[in-house]
Amino acid sequence: MAVLSAEQTMLKDAADGWVREYAPVSAFRKMRDAGQAQNPACYQDMADMGWTGILIPEEYGGSDFGLTAMTLVMEELGRQLVVSPLFSTALLGATIIANMADARQKMAWLPAIADGSLRVCLAVDEGAHHDIRHTALTATQTDDGFVLNGTKTHVVDGMQAELILVLARSDGTPGTADGLSLFAVQGKHIQRKPLGVLDRRDYAEMTFDGVKVAPDALIGPLNQAGPRLEQALDIARIGLAAEMLGLSQQAFDTTLEYLKSRKQFDTVLAQFQAIQHRMADLFCQIELVRSVVEHAARSVDGDAPDRTEVAIMAKSMANDLANLMTRQMVQLHGGIGMTDLHDAGLYLKRARALEALFGNTAWQNERFANLHGY
């Protein structure tokens, strides 16, 4: 754990305490069993504690506390698989709006995000794999604005969001990064249906069937949304990496506790060296990923030149860690780990969803190699 400021330590402790008391994994399980993918009361709590304003400048009602602070919260949420629109709204949505929108748009949305009254989502993916260059949903310019046509899939928190940020192709052909534009659309104007994703979060499929938007729905420059959106997505990837770090840490802690209590051959499993060494290897990997995630958040906060590189690394390495740790969690729990009664399955399912979100390991690694020019 990096050396934190007093304010950061307070935030981390508060998040830890709140998650344990009000949103433990057992609460997520209850929601799942009840078929709920949303928990408005939880989100209001988060807003009351100021988490929704962490990345929002003070003049728009936030605390501008920085990405490091946000990752501390994300890590705690990841530990207990907390379901909330904090990521899509206060991390991703707020970052996109703060970095790309004009003053009028910021004034319309950021204070509402900060006070928890507005939920935002990003409709970006259209196929099996994330890549903004593949965007095919069209934005056609008309005399009085734009018309959107196409479909978006796996939109995180897409059913509950009031404001939808949608990436559209206003020029060029799918496969190229140029010609992309970002629009804000009110949720009531589009058709949405829920997707039954394995981790039971709120995911939506959205159909834009001739949706008309005014010229002022455009966020950022026409045809040139790609680079700045990618930068915002990298910040979001660091947030996801922090969430996966927390998830992996908890999967590790839960497994370790089990190994110390489960007896076979008249002794606890923790006594077996084969298992000790596997846990020691996993511990090392968690420590390495922690270093990367913490550094990545700091690089963004300090606008360091390596910010893109370490954001890629954070997502790639956290993906691999979450994948490996959840597989080991199931394996080391044996039969009980296979049952739905046990949490191991919940951790594994959430991990797989987070791994795919905004680019899996292979995709991040391809970006890394291209960035380094090899």
Place this chain on the structure above:
Amino acid sequence: MNIQDAPALSGFRATVRSWLAYNFPPSLAGRSEEMALIQPLYPEGEDWAAWKTAMADKGWGVPTWPKELGGGGLTKAEARVLAEEMAQIGAYSPIGGMAQNMFGPTLLEFGTEEQKKRHIPPVARGEIRWCQGYSEPGAGSDLASLQTRAEDKGDHYLVNGQKIWTSGSVHAHWCFCLVRTDRSKKHEGISFLLIDMASPGIEVRPLLLMSGNSTFGEVFFTDVKVPKENLVGGLTEGWTIAKRLMQHERSGIGARKQTHGEMRPVDVVAKEYVGRDSEGRIADYDLRSRITRHKMWERAHRLTVERVAEESKAGPSTATSVLKNAGSIMLQTRGELLLEIMGMKGLGWYGEGYSETELETLRVTLQNKAHSIYGGTYEIQNNIIAKRILGMQDHQ
């Protein structure tokens, strides 16, 4: 790096910068040499000697040690500034090695005032080389089963036995040595003794390694007399001191980088040897993806080294085991990748047809196989993590 110092530190930084500009010979820039801790590798020319004297006079070879014992008397923060400024210009300490990294800190913690006054100043000036008498033919990972014994003969100890894998023993002036003073107990029967390598009865034989180097030696002790004042700590405290020293050892090992041969990033080397496709990618896609994973691991390891340094208030911690194992994977993966990348050009053992860099890269890759063995093997580090950090009790 964006360096923002507190006012007091920025003044110190300016002082360091101008001192280095005046004292560090540019001819030595970039020749950082971690293997120098084991044996003198370079002909120590005039520039080297002048630089070493300048650093010794300042006490900056061991910047945080007390001034009265020849150290620099700097705070940790000041020492970091010194290291940063030296790195900026490719300067490195000509005073560094096992004595400075491992033995010195341990003696400062456990030694008597007299022992410190006698042994620390020459170490601070880099005048005396020390070697580590730990492993024995029958005591490797199970170090505490060591059998070299020291008998109490009234006014001295009489030492008999054999050490092996003793780094730098061929060039060492002194040896810090673990000896058995009580055969009825295992760990509690071990003592920590300082032995003058010029003592009658000591024989050193170099060991030739697969790399063709012989950085290690075997040391034979036959009726070696050691004055009683050379015992560090109490008779039963040897193991405690030994473990502390090993933590210092591992924290140094864990941060180690490759220092010889091909020093460029692996992707740059691969583009040269393997070639590129029409879009500029390394032509071998499987290799390319393994290079990516290695580069990420390398960076993550380095970030962890920095994080541990920032977090640890003082002295080494159990995180050193994590660093050592992550460092072994990093170094050994890098070496094997380089050999694979260089292909047949990487197979040269000697002679013409190979560049100096290619020859050195092979040797250093073989040398680095030791990284997961010395200072406690990869498996021993995992035992330590499981036991001391994870609380998984002793294995059966």
